[in-house]
Amino acid sequence: MPNAASQPVTFPLTRETPLDPPESFGRWREEDPLRPMLYADGHVGWLVTGYPAARAILADPRFSTRLELLHPPINQRLSQARRRPGFFLRDDPPEHTRFRKLLTGQFTVRRMKQLEPRVEKITADRLDEMERLGAPADLVQAFALPIPSLVICELLGVPYDDHERFQRYSSTLLNLDATPEQVQGALDDLDGYLGELVARKRSEPDDALISGLIETGQLTGEEITGVAMLLLIAGHETTANMLALGTYTLLRNPAQLAALREDPTLADGTVEELLRYLTIVHLGPVRAALADVEVAGHMIKEGEAVTLSLGAANRDPERFDDPDKLDIRRQAVGHLAFGHGIHQCLGQQLARIEMRIGYPALLRRFPHLRLAIPADDVAMRSNMAIYGVHRLPVAW
Numbered sequence: 001m002p003n004a005a006s007q008p009v010t011f012p013l014t015r016e017t018p019l020d021p022p023e024s025f026g027r028w029r030e031e032d033p034l035r036p037m038l039y040a041d042g043h044v045g046w047l048v049t050g051y052p053a054a055r056a057i058l059a060d061p062r063f064s065t066r067l068e069l070l071h072p073p074i075n076q077r078l079s080q081a082r083r084r085p086g087f088f089l090r091d092d093p094p095e096h097t098r099f100r101k102l103l104t105g106q107f108t109v110r111r112m113k114q115l116e117p118r119v120e121k122i123t124a125d126r127l128d129e130m131e132r133l134g135a136p137a138d139l140v141q142a143f144a145l146p147i148p149s150l151v152i153c154e155l156l157g158v159p160y161d162d163h164e165r166f167q168r169y170s171s172t173l174l175n176l177d178a179t180p181e182q183v184q185g186a187l188d189d190l191d192g193y194l195g196e197l198v199a200r201k202r203s204e205p206d207d208a209l210i211s212g213l214i215e216t217g218q219l220t221g222e223e224i225t226g227v228a229m230l231l232l233i234a235g236h237e238t239t240a241n242m243l244a245l246g247t248y249t250l251l252r253n254p255a256q257l258a259a260l261r262e263d264p265t266l267a268d269g270t271v272e273e274l275l276r277y278l279t280i281v282h283l284g285p286v287r288a289a290l291a292d293v294e295v296a297g298h299m300i301k302e303g304e305a306v307t308l309s310l311g312a313a314n315r316d317p318e319r320f321d322d323p324d325k326l327d328i329r330r331q332a333v334g335h336l337a338f339g340h341g342i343h344q345c346l347g348q349q350l351a352r353i354e355m356r357i358g359y360p361a362l363l364r365r366f367p368h369l370r371l372a373i374p375a376d377d378v379a380m381r382s383n384m385a386i387y388g389v390h391r392l393p394v395a396w
Contacts, residue, residue: 012024012025018380021309026312029049032296034046034047034298047307049313051313059341062289063290064289073286084229085226093342099227100243104346107349119147123357126146127365130393136394137393148240154208155350163295166233169186169193171184188336198221198224202221213303239354241357242275242278245389249326257363258326261363275337286306290302
C-alpha cells in the first residue's frame with residue numbers, strides 16, 4: 001500500500017483559525033517536509049512545508065523563477081499573464097543580477113534609515129486624520145494602506161493622487177478568484193499607466209527612483225516600467241497587510257499588546273515575530289527545477305515545479321521552539337517571511353521601518369484601541385495571494 005505522503009495533495013487555502021496556516025500543513029510537515037502536489041494544470045510537482053528544505057531551495061540556483069517554466073498552484077493566472085520586461089522577480093541570473101545591482105543601492109539599510117523621519121511624519125499625519133474623523137474607523141483604509149502607499153509613491157516618484165487606481169490594479173492581480181482575462185487586463189492597464197509616467201519623467205525628471213533609473217541609461221523604457229510595476233505593487237501591498245493583520249493579531253493577544261505598549265524597545269522583536277508568525281505570502285513562492293536535485297531525501301526531477309509554504313516553514317518546530325505561539329520577545333531571526341537567497345525581498349528594510357514606526361505610534365496615540373466588531377467577524381483575505389484583512393473596524 002502506498003505511503004500517505006506519496007499521494008499528491010492540492011494546495012489548501014482554507015484556514016481553521018484566522019492567524020494560523022491550514023492545519024494540514026503541520027500534519028504533512030511532521031510526516032515529510034516534501035510531498036507530491038497536484039497543480040491546477042495537472043502537473044504533479046512538490047509541496048515544501050519544512051524550514052530546512054524551503055531555505056535550501058530558495059538558496060539553490062538550480063531552481064528557477066522563470067514564468068514560462070512554472071505551473072499554477074491553484075489556477076491559470078501564472079500561465080496566462082504575459083512576461084513583462086523589467087519585472088525581474090521572474091528572472092534568473094544573469095538577467096536578474098543586472099536589475100538587482102541597479103536597485104540595491106536604492107534600498108541599503110543606510111538609505112532606508114534616512115527615510116525614517118519622513119515615515120514618522122506620514123504616520124503621524126495619518127493618525128491625526130484618524131483622530132480628527134473619530135471612531136469607528138477602518139484601520140486598513142485610514143492607516144495601514146496609506147502609509148506604505150505614500151512612502152513607495154514618494155520613493156518611486158509616482159503621484160499619490162493616482163493611488164486608488166494602482167491599488168485597484170494590485171487588488172485584481174493578487175485576487176486568486178480573478179479570471180485570466182481580469183489579470184491580463186489589470187496588467188495591461190497598470191503597464192500603460194506606468195509607461196506614460198516613465199515617458200513623462202524623461203522630459204520632466206525629478207530626484208525619485210524612476211528618474212534615477214532613466215538617468216543610468218542602462219534600461220529601456222519597457223524595463224523601467226516593469227521595475228516600477230514590481231516595486232509599486234510589492235511596496236504597498238505587503239506592508240499594508242502586515243500593518244493591519246499585525247494590529248489585529250496584537251488585539252487578539254492582549255498580553256503581547258500590553259507588553260509592547262509598556263516597553264517600546266520590544267518594537268524590533270515584535271516586527272520580526274509578527275513577520276514569522278503571520279507570513280502573509282501564503283501561496284508560494286513557486287520554483288522549477290533546472291536539473292535533478294535531491295532535497296530532504298527526495299529527488300526533484302528537472303522540470304518539476306516546487307511550491308513552498310513559507311507559513312508552514314516559519315512554524316517548523318525544527319527551527320523555532322513552540323512555533324505556534326506568538327511571543328514578541330522571541331529571537332525570530334532567520335524567518336523566511338521575506339524569502340531567502342538572491343530573490344529575498346529588496347525592500348525588506350523599508351517594510352521593517354514602516355512597521356517598527358507604525359505599530360508603537362498607533363498604540364501610543366490610541367492607548368484604548370480595540371476592535372469595533374467581534375474578532376470572528378473580521379473578513380480575512382483568504383482569496384488573495386497576500387493574506388490579511390479586507391477591513392479592520394476599530395474604536396478607541
